[in-house]
Amino acid sequence: MDKKIALSDFEKVKQWGTSASLNDDLILLSDVTNLPQMTEPHRLNFIxxxxxxxxxxxxMLDTEEKIINQGDIIIVSDRHVVDHVTSSDDFECVGMALSMKFFYEVIREVSDxxxxxxxxxxxPVMSLSEQEQQMFHDDFKILNKKITETQNHFHKELMRTLILxxxxxxxxxxxRAQSIKEDHQTRSDIIFTRFIRLVEENCRQQRRVSWYAQQMNITPKYLSQSVRNVSGRTPNTWIDNYVTLELRLALKNxxxxxxxxxxxxxxPNQSFMxxxxxxHTGMxxxxxxxN
Structure with missing residues (x-):
């Protein structure tokens, strides 16, 4: 990894504003006023x-400038490189950070x-209507209340359900945003979205790029080019990421x-697995x- 691109520290998110947390899985931020003024690139390992x-x-997100204004929601996924973060003096934000492990635990059975x-x-940036902004605040208010109820025997399960x-x-x-932009989707976007859905559904049994290309009636070369164009990663990388995630969940749960x-x-056998x-995990x- 480039020395200039460091994995950002999940714990440091708590310094962005008033926070409450659930172990190393979730941080709720009720008033982000201390957004870090990054001058060096950081690769996120959380959402x-x-x-x-x-x-x-x-x-800057992966070298492309993004602007957030009042009423905008921002969703920054893992592995993105964030750089040159600046904010206005009156900037205020409410939000959360989730570890990738916890994120996938929440959504693992909901492919849509x-x-x-x-x-x-x-x-990563979308404008919300006033009604949608209120919905976000209502959901966040419930999460912020329940995260402190640690005496609840089912605390983590409750938080997982509320986040879902x-x-x-x-x-x-x-x-809604996707529907508006559907007419502007490229062929690569469509192929990539379908590929990921197939991987989610079949990664436990299929790990060959050629199999996925066959299901989509395209060549492995065309699939690889399309996936690279959209995501910057190879199909094999995506498949390995999903398989490893599913293995971790199976071993843990x-x-x-x-x-x-x-x-x-x-x-083929336990040794190969x-x-x-x-x-892929070092363990x-x-x-x-x-562990």
Whole structure:
């Protein structure tokens, strides 16, 4: 990794304003007034969602300038490179930061939400109507109240459910924005969106780019070019990311043996699966499960 591009520190998000947090998974920010004035690029390893209440801010996202004004919602996904962040003196924002692990735990069984959030990856700033802004504030108010109720035996599960409900509201906003811009989608955009949906549905069984290209009736070369054009990543990278994520979830949330998980994911044998998992996480499946 380029020394000038550092992974931003999730914990430092708490310094942006008044905050409440859920372990290392979620940070709620009720009044962001201390937006960091970044002068060096940072690659995010978490998701930021915020609503600008007052003032404005500018930043570079993957070398492209973005401007946030009052009433705009911003969704910045993981792996994006953020640089040159500046804000007006009267800037105010409310929002949250979620670890990628927690984000995928929330949406893992809702493919439509995942696909809609994928749209926001390339359209990170959207203007909200007054009604949509009020909806965001209402959802956030409930989250901010419930996050302090740590005595609740089902606290994390409750927070996960409330965030999922908020994501449905956000996804409706994204769906509206996507519908408006559908006529302007490129062929690569359409291919990429369909590819990701196929990966989400089939990554446990299929890891070959050629298989996905065949389902889409295009050549592997054309699929690779389209995915690279839109995302800057190869199809193999996307497939590996999803497979690794699903493996992590299976190892953490399932009582199945590693041998059974190996069969579920269509690996030829347990040794092969172990090497694959370690290559992408730096840990063996058994060590990951223990930790």
């Amino acid at each position: 930021v969602i915020g609503l600008c209440q007052q003032g404005s801010a500018r930043y 939400i995942s696909a809609l959030f994928l749209y926001s990856r390339y359209h 409900a908020m994501f449905y509201d956000l996804s409706n906003i994204i769906y 399932s009582t199945k043996s590693i041998k059974e998980i190996t069969l579920d994911f269509n690996f 172990g090497k694959y998992f370690k290559e 063996s499946p058994s060590d990951y499960r223990k």
